[in-house]
Structure formats: C-alpha cells, structure tokens
Amino acid sequence: xxxxxxxxxxxxxxxxxxxxxxxxxxxxxxxxxxxxxxxxxxxxxxxxxxxxxxxxxxxxxxxxxxxxxxxxxxxxxxxxxxxxxxxxxxxxxxxxxxxxxxxxxxxxxxxxxxxxxxxxxxxxxxxxxxxxxxxxxxxxxxxxxxxxxxxxxxxxxxxxxxxxxxxxxxxxxxxxxxxxxxxxxxxxxxxxxxxxxxxxxxxxxxxxxxxxxxxxxxxxxxxxxxxxxxxxxxxxxxxxxxxxxxxxxxxxxxxxxx
Numbered sequence: 001x002x003x004x005x006x007x008x009x010x011x012x013x014x015x016x017x018x019x020x021x022x023x024x025x026x027x028x029x030x031x032x033x034x035x036x037x038x039x040x041x042x043x044x045x046x047x048x049x050x051x052x053x054x055x056x057x058x059x060x061x062x063x064x065x066x067x068x069x070x071x072x073x074x075x076x077x078x079x080x081x082x083x084x085x086x087x088x089x090x091x092x093x094x095x096x097x098x099x100x101x102x103x104x105x106x107x108x109x110x111x112x113x114x115x116x117x118x119x120x121x122x123x124x125x126x127x128x129x130x131x132x133x134x135x136x137x138x139x140x141x142x143x144x145x146x147x148x149x150x151x152x153x154x155x156x157x158x159x160x161x162x163x164x165x166x167x168x169x170x171x172x173x174x175x176x177x178x179x180x181x182x183x184x185x186x187x188x189x190x191x192x193x194x195x196x197x198x199x200x201x202x203x204x205x206x207x208x209x210x211x212x213x214x215x216x217x218x219x220x221x222x223x224x225x226x227x228x229x230x231x232x233x234x235x236x237x238x239x240x241x242x243x244x245x246x247x248x249x250x251x252x253x254x255x256x257x258x
Contacts, residue, residue, distance in 0.1 A: 001152070001172075003046040004059045004110060006103065006117040006130075007039035007075055009068040013122050021226055033067075035074050038118025040185035042178055046116050047079045047186070049150045057081050059110060063091060063102050069201070076196035077188035083199070084110055088206040090213040096124065098213060100132035105209040107137060114155060115175040119144050130177035140170035146181035 012032040043060065050056035060075035062068065063086040076083055086106050094102070107115060115134075120127035134141030145157035145168070155176055156169040170176075188196075206213060238247045251257075 001053070001055070001113045001150075002057045002059065002111060003049070003114045003116060003150075004061050004107060004112040005039070005043045005046050005075070005080070006115065006133075007043065007060050007062045007072060008036045008121050008123075009033050009062070009064045009071040010036045010121055010123040013037075019226065019228075021228060033071055035071050036118065036121050036123075037185075038121065038178075038180060040078070041180065041182045042116045042118050043075055043078060043080065044185040045148055045150075045178060045182060046114075048183075050079070059084060059112075061103065061106055061110065062086070063094075063099060063106070065092075066203075073196050073201065074188060076199045076201070077192040078186055079192060081199065083201045085201070085203050086205070086209070087203050088213075090206055094213070096126045096129055096132065100129055100136060102206070102209065102211060103129070104133050104136035105211055106204065107133070109204070109209060113172045114150065115173075117175070117177045119177045119179045130175050134175035137173075137175065140174040141176070142168045142170045142174060143177045145176055145178050148176065148178060148182070 010033070012034045016031050043058070046056075046058045050058050058080045060072060060080045060083045062072050062083070064072065066087050069085065072083055072085055084106060086102055091098070091102065115130075117130045117133075119130075121129075130143055131141045142155060142157055142159075144159050146160045146165075148155065148157040154169055154171050155174055156167065157176065157178075159166045159168055160179075160181075236251060238244055238251065
C-alpha cells in the first residue's frame with residue numbers, strides 16, 4: 001500500500017504572526033517555521049500502520065517554498081520513505097483553489113492508495129482542502145476523523161459532531177483527514193535524522209505537473225485592501241455608585257451587545 005501524507009510548513013503557533021503590508025501575505029520571517037502539528041499527527045497515523053504492515057510505503061507531499069526543504073525533511077526523519085515537494089515562484093500567494101489543483105496533480109503523478117491530511121492547517125485554517133483534493137481526484141473523502149482504522153482495501157473512522165458521532169468508511173483509493181484527537185507524533189531519533197539525508201527527495205514544478213497557474217479553472221482570491229491591526233484600547237471600567245446596572249445596560253446597548 002502506498003500512503004501519501006500531506007504536510008505543510010507553517011509559522012510557529014507560539015511565535016508572532018504578522019502580515020506583510022506590501023504583499024498581503026504572511027510574513028514568514030516574523031517567527032520560526034515548523035512542520036504543522038496536525039500534519040505530523042497525520043504522518044504518525046501512516047507510520048503506525050506501516051510499522052505493523054510490511055510492504056507499506058509512506059510518502060510526504062508538500063507544496064512549499066524552496067526554503068522549506070529542511071522542515072519537510074523532518075517527515076523523512078520521522079520515518080517516511082520519500083518526499084515530494086512542489087516548488088514554483090508562480091505559487092506565491094496561491095489560494096486554496098489553486099493549491100488543491102496543484103496537490104491533486106502531484107498526487108496523480110506520485111500515485112497513491114490512501115491520502116492522509118490534517119483537518120486544517122494552523123495558518124490558513126481553511127479546513128476544506130482534503131475534500132477539494134478528493135473531488136478533483138474523483139475518489140471518496142472521509143474527513144474530520146477522530147479515530148481511524150486502515151485495512152488492505154478500505155479505511156474506516158469516526159467523525160464527531162456537536163450532537164452525535166458517525167461511523168464512516170470508504171474503499172481505497174481515498175482521501176481522509178484527521179483531527180487533533182489522534183495521537184501526538186513521534187520524535188525523530190538520531191538514526192532517523194541521519195537516514196533522512198539519503199532518502200529520495202523529489203522537487204517538482206508546475207511545468208512538471210502540466211499546470212499553468214494563469215489558466216486554472218478554480219476561482220482565485222484577491223486581496224483588495226490591507227491594514228495593520230490597531231493596538232488594543234483600554235476597556236471601559238464601570239464603578240458601582242448605585243447606578244452600575246444602568247451604566248452596564250447603556251454600554252451593552254451602545255455596543256449592540258444587548
């Protein structure tokens with residue numbers, strides 16, 4: 001079985017997050033770049049299955065700038081057999097529609113039995129990419145799984161909602177996404193880090209995938225205006241002088257909170 005795990009380099013959630021006022025894009029130099037935690041959990045699902053199932057090949061796939069090589073290589077250090085990175089200057093600022101087109105094309109080129117992704121990245125937080133990729137590939141999608149079981153020709157899992165849980169299943173090939181309910185990822189050990197340097201790491205461009213970003217049928221998002229977030233202002237303090245209730249009610253009405 002060939003399992004492809006979608007991973008992404010994102011700004012560290014514990015660091016500062018800023019937008020470039022010139023480009024409207026995330027200023028990735030404002031904080032350290034790391035492999036998205038939900039992507040690591042997705043990789044852990046694949047590696048755990050591979051540990052117990054001989055003949056399983058795990059591949060990490062990412063659409064990321066050239067500078068993300070070191071971050072993506074962490075997936076190899078964790079245990080993936082190979083990595084594929086889509087790199088192209090035309091992808092700078094790509095919206096989720098173009099991203100889905102590119103990843104779907106890369107998956108067709110790489111081949112897969114099962115694609116595992118996180119439910120949403122910590123930077124874009126779109127939450128729809130796995131379903132969009134499945135639609136483009138014309139395969140089943142089992143998304144937002146809080147538990148997962150992979151079999152030889154199928155995948156099953158549990159999707160939780162506000163009022164119930166649903167047992168879902170799909171025949172392979174398929175695309176699934178998992179939530180943070182799945183276990184934490186393993187840490188790369190020294191042996192894995194050294195081995196990662198010799199594992200196959202393929203870099204492909206849009207030309208390799210046969211995609212022209214200017215003619216992609218998916219809609220494109222365009223930033224019309226951008227401004228820096230204003231500093232926080234001091235809150236309103238209400239002192240009880242016998243009329244605190246009236247002041248509070250007036251504050252709520254003025255701010256359309258009542």
